[in-house]
Amino acid sequence: MRSFTSIPSVHVSPLGHRPDSSQIQHTLLSCLLCVWVYMSSIDDSSSKQWDASLGMAGKDLESRKEHLQVASRKVHEDGDHVTLYPNNWSKYREYIREAAAEFLGVAILIIFGAGVDCQVVLSSNTGVSATPKGDYLSLNFGWAVGTAMGVWVSGGISGGHINPAITLAFATYRGFPWRKVPVYIFSQVMGGIVGAALVYANYFHAIDIFEGGRGIRTQKTASLFTTFSLDYLTNVSCFFDEFLGTAVLVTIVFGMCDKKNMPPPDGLAPLLLFILILGIGTSLGMQTGYAVNPARDLGPRLLTAMVGYGKGVFTFRNQYWLWCPVMGPILGAQAGALFYDAFLFTGEESIFNRPDAAARRRHLHASQEQGSHPTPVIGLYKSRNY
Incomplete structure (x- = not known):
């Protein structure tokens, strides 16, 4: 009987006769093959689980295909084998898994983050809720949970970047393939659009009540999905705010990824990111809403322009959207990574540790x-x- 990882059964006759030695040998070989395939997959995932969860993967597709090809060649006498792809969909899926993981990770981030923004702010209107449903700390918890869950769902597949600034930093300083960068960033922005669309579909009735009428859309509720700075800040101050927050984020992320420093145990990356985002939000988040992630801002901003908020979300403060929540995090991530690698990191993959002539x-x-x-x-x- 053929199956993907089936183990031939050892038949015992009704009279209690034991099977012959060839059957026993065949069964043991089959068991050993299955155990080898399983343990190989465990060893591979456990050795890079932490690196993958923070963006150090990048070659998962190639290594996975090579592993399956080796296993599929070990065919037994009765035809039992490990199939490379059980169907056509699984074959095509290999080419989109990483992009889909980034898409889903950002969508989950926005569902939690924009969702808590809507719940806390909209519930302050008595027409929406009899009592308020949260405060500023609630907002930070929501975004921290969204980040942790987004990384948890995507980390073992794509590396769990869920942030174009992180993707670019890993490409610059950790050897992440540049050919994957456009695909990752596109998937992240699309995930932001879809996540914001789902939250908007869930809360648009409450938004109508909060705005004072059906179809009225102003910056008050646009800020539930994307970021706007406080009035007293200049654009330079806004840029520095986002630059600083993302530099702190990436410096700590690179520190947690450094195996020669104090890397956390396998599987704890999302929990530590939860603490990190909570800390950034409660200390540096008041003035600009701490985007620290271009996809987290640009995706929902595109969605707001589509659903009736108009071009004002892009013309605010002379293209504030470009210089502060997009360029600020990108340059801040590069600065944080540069600082860590220049003064602390000793790994060979960094440009600072390559031998000169x-x-x-x-x-x-x-x-x-x-x-x-x-x-x-x-x-x-x-x-x-x-």
Whole structure:
């Protein structure tokens, strides 16, 4: 009997005769194959679970396909085998899993974040709710939960970036493939649009009551989905606010990813991100709404323009949307990553730790003097005697 990972059963006759040795050997080999496939998948995931959850993956599709191809070649005598793809959909899905994970992660982030914004602000109107349903701390908890859940659902597949600023920082300093960057960012922005659309569909009746009439849409409720600064801030101050918040975010994320520092145990990345976002919100979030994520702002902003808020969401303060919640986080992430790598990180993948020409010449010269053959390792030459 064929199945994807089936184990042939050992048949015992009604008279109690034991199966012959070939059947037992065949069964044991099948069991060992299944255990090997399972343990290989566990070892692979456990060794990179933390890195993947914060964006260090990037080659999951290739490694997964190679692993399945090796397993599929181990065919038993009776035809039992591990199938590379059980159907056509599973084959095509391999090419979109990472993008879909980023899309879903950002959508979940916005559902929790914009959802708590709507609930807290709209419930302050007695026509919507008899009593208020939350305060500023509630807002920060909602966004922190959204971040944690978004990373939890996408981390093992795409790396759980759910933030274009994070994606660009990992591409610059951690070797994340640049060819994947446009796909990730597009998926993240689309996830922001869809997440905001779902929240808007859930609360549009309450928005009508809060605004004072059906179809009335002003900045008061647009700010439930996207960010606007307080009136006393200049655009330069707004930019610095977002720059600082994202620099703190990425510096700590890079620290948590550093295996030579104090990386947390496997599986705790979302919990630590919950604490991190809660901390940023309660300390740096008042003035601009702490976007610290271009997709979190741009996606919902596009949605508000589509549902009746008009072009005002983009013309506010001379393209505030571009310089503050988009460019501020992107440049802040680069600055935070640069600072961590320049002064703290010692891993080979960073541009700050690549050997220069003089170091390569010294290693090559030392190897030649010792009469050994130099073996290049991460740009250096490590002596190896034959």
